[in-house]
Amino acid sequence: MNQNKNVAVVGATGAVGVEMLETLAKRNFPVKSLRLLASSRSAGKPMTYRGETIKVEELTKDSFKGIDIALFSAGASRSREFAQFAVDAGAVVVDNSSAFRMDPSVPLIVPEVNPEDIKKHHGVIANPNCTTIIMLVAIKPLYDLSPIKRIVVSTYQSASGAGAKGMEELEQQTAAVLAGQPAVPQFFPHPYAFNLFSHNTAIQANGYNEEELKMVYETRKIMHDDAIRVCPTCVRVPVLRSHSEAITIEQVRKVSVEEARAALAKAPGVKIVDDREKNLFPMPCNSNGQYDVLVGRIREDLSCDNGLALFVCGDQLLKGAALNAVQIAELL
Amino acid sequence: MNQNKNVAVVGATGAVGVEMLETLAKRNFPVKSLRLLASSRSAGKPMTYRGETIKVEELTKDSFKGIDIALFSAGASRSREFAQFAVDAGAVVVDNSSAFRMDPSVPLIVPEVNPEDIKKHHGVIANPNCTTIIMLVAIKPLYDLSPIKRIVVSTYQSASGAGAKGMEELEQQTAAVLAGQPAVPQFFPHPYAFNLFSHNTAIQANGYNEEELKMVYETRKIMHDDAIRVCPTCVRVPVLRSHSEAITIEQVRKVSVEEARAALAKAPGVKIVDDREKNLFPMPCNSNGQYDVLVGRIREDLSCDNGLALFVCGDQLLKGAALNAVQIAELL
Numbered sequence A, B: 001m002n003q004n005k006n007v008a009v010v011g012a013t014g015a016v017g018v019e020m021l022e023t024l025a026k027r028n029f030p031v032k033s034l035r036l037l038a039s040s041r042s043a044g045k046p047m048t049y050r051g052e053t054i055k056v057e058e059l060t061k062d063s064f065k066g067i068d069i070a071l072f073s074a075g076a077s078r079s080r081e082f083a084q085f086a087v088d089a090g091a092v093v094v095d096n097s098s099a100f101r102m103d104p105s106v107p108l109i110v111p112e113v114n115p116e117d118i119k120k121h122h123g124v125i126a127n128p129n130c131t132t133i134i135m136l137v138a139i140k141p142l143y144d145l146s147p148i149k150r151i152v153v154s155t156y157q158s159a160s161g162a163g164a165k166g167m168e169e170l171e172q173q174t175a176a177v178l179a180g181q182p183a184v185p186q187f188f189p190h191p192y193a194f195n196l197f198s199h200n201t202a203i204q205a206n207g208y209n210e211e212e213l214k215m216v217y218e219t220r221k222i223m224h225d226d227a228i229r230v231c232p233t234c235v236r237v238p239v240l241r242s243h244s245e246a247i248t249i250e251q252v253r254k255v256s257v258e259e260a261r262a263a264l265a266k267a268p269g270v271k272i273v274d275d276r277e278k279n280l281f282p283m284p285c286n287s288n289g290q291y292d293v294l295v296g297r298i299r300e301d302l303s304c305d306n307g308l309a310l311f312v313c314g315d316q317l318l319k320g321a322a323l324n325a326v327q328i329a330e331l332l
Helices: A015-026 A076-088 A115-120 A130-143 A164-178 A210-223 A258-267 A318-331 B015-026 B076-088 B113-122 B132-141 B164-178 B210-223 B256-264 B318-330
Strands: A007-012 A031-039 A046-051 A050-057 A067-074 A090-093 A125-128 A149-157 A229-233 A242-251 A268-272 A292-298 A307-315 B005-010 B030-037 B048-051 B052-055 B069-072 B092-095 B124-126 B149-155 B229-233 B242-251 B271-272 B293-300 B307-315
Touching: A007 A015, A015 A031, A015 A046, A031 A046, A031 A050, A031 B271, A046 A292, A067 A076, A067 A318, A076 A090, A090 A318, A115 A164, A115 A318, A115 B307, A125 A268, A130 A149, A130 A242, A130 A258, A130 A268, A130 A292, A130 A307, A130 A318, A149 B149, A164 B164, A210 A229, A210 A268, A229 B307, A258 A268, A258 A292, A292 B293, A307 A318, A307 B229, B005 B015, B005 B076, B015 B030, B015 B048, B015 B318, B069 B076, B069 B318, B076 B092, B092 B318, B113 B318, B132 B149, B132 B210, B132 B242, B132 B256, B132 B293, B132 B307, B132 B318, B149 B210, B210 B229, B256 B271, B256 B293, B307 B318
Parallel strands: A007 A031, A007 A067, A067 A090, A090 A125, A149 A229, A268 A292, B005 B030, B005 B069, B069 B092, B092 B124, B149 B229, B271 B293
Antiparallel strands: A046 A050, A149 A242, A242 A307, A292 A307, B048 B052, B149 B242, B242 B307, B293 B307
16 A cells, blocks of 8 residues: 655745745655645745755645645635635645634644544644644653643744744844844834844733733643643744743642653653753754754742743744644654 | 032943943932043043043052942952942942842842832942842832732843843844854853853752842842742843843732732832733833833733733843942932
């Protein structure tokens, strides 16, 4: 039986789409054929996959004939509009948008955390938000030692979370400021060069923005634990690509730093970077392009008897998006 | 009686020293004479105070004759070496370094928080660490509503905390990276352009760096409450001047968001920036050059019954250093 798959990438020209092609190739995903889909604006654009040139086609409801796996990363509204066409055509959709994540019939998967949930799919599998994925890869091995009751997390999110345009704006605006010109926001709502701002998603009635609430609700769904309480603060910092997170967790029993380190050392998808003597801890510059989530600053939470504190860093485009989606496709 | 003071600024040519001169002038501090002191390297350098040119003199043990108030901002080892000479000459020292902060005989003052402690001085008054000052100005009004038992704080610290050289390195390295050259760390231990790193102070046995432990111990001393437990994560982000902090507090009783906002609205040194509709919250670009600490994202801590969360931003060179020192001098 031929195990090779006909794969479609929706949003192929975006920052995540480009990384999806890279990741499929690097991980030797068994691709029989590859169809690259995007808006009409990008139709005809040539892209390269394993040395072969493939032209981008316009995404339509008829794009999915013969497709086995469709990787969607073109925003929630595109996913809502087109995912069902892919499912109807017999494909399994791995969706990187927020469209279906909280749908009870859609599994939300971090392969290192809840791979078994994939069996419950009805054609659509959701890829969690980047900040959630990176956090859960780091804390799941600790949850397995003792359940986590409470999480306080502050994020240091990169421009790439807003796609290629976000990264361009950061670079261009910073160059302007260094040349003595003003920082003029165009894509983001606030100045970004040498500045930071609260995550630019809408604020809900409880004062949390949508990015933060994703961390609250996706964590519970993926961990199958509605008792976990999460207090997130999501902040955009002038970093190009990797997200960092300062995490404190409170557990049912006290887990020692040594025990936590031992569990993290053998956890899949985790690389410990925790050299106190050299002051070397997770940094975006060392996380960019890496598959693993870097975990360091592993220490007791001085403010809580059963608490631990961590600092983690993950490539937002890879583990936060493209890699996790391809890993889900591999599970299929 | 003549209330005017003979003032010396030690470390006058540094980033904080320059802001001290600015702040003395802007706040019409009653200066009778001003002596600018620095290392022999800077001796003879002309600086401007209220349009008048003053030459920097070399700091020696004989520098303080006739001085009433000596503002020190030249690092802890200079303070340890020279502060006593100033006291012996009859001056009151306001020291911006960490040298005397935890000395039980030295008051550690944030004028908005514990001005009354100044009476206990024996010649030296310490200015707290920038991150501590900015945090306490924001949370003291909330402590007054109900004692704070626990603080979890993640910082987003600017280059200015490391002085003028830190700011220069960030600008020059960023320009190099934008020109396609590598980020070569010289002053800081890690790449800084479009990157972030754990605060570059030594890590202690418990895994916390010195900057973090300042927040732990200075908070207790200033608040006169040894029961406050603080879990800080101090991170250097590629921002030039203002420090930001994501703070969650747990209090003895539940304080509502409305009650907290009302207390902050009338608190000295605080400016509320909390426009949920416009997604406008404290940002370094709006805090730079400001005396007030900007406070926003005021919301319930979703992870704790009696908890509140905040995001604050303060000019590290002003409220975090020079302004606080001049305010202490004003209390004298």
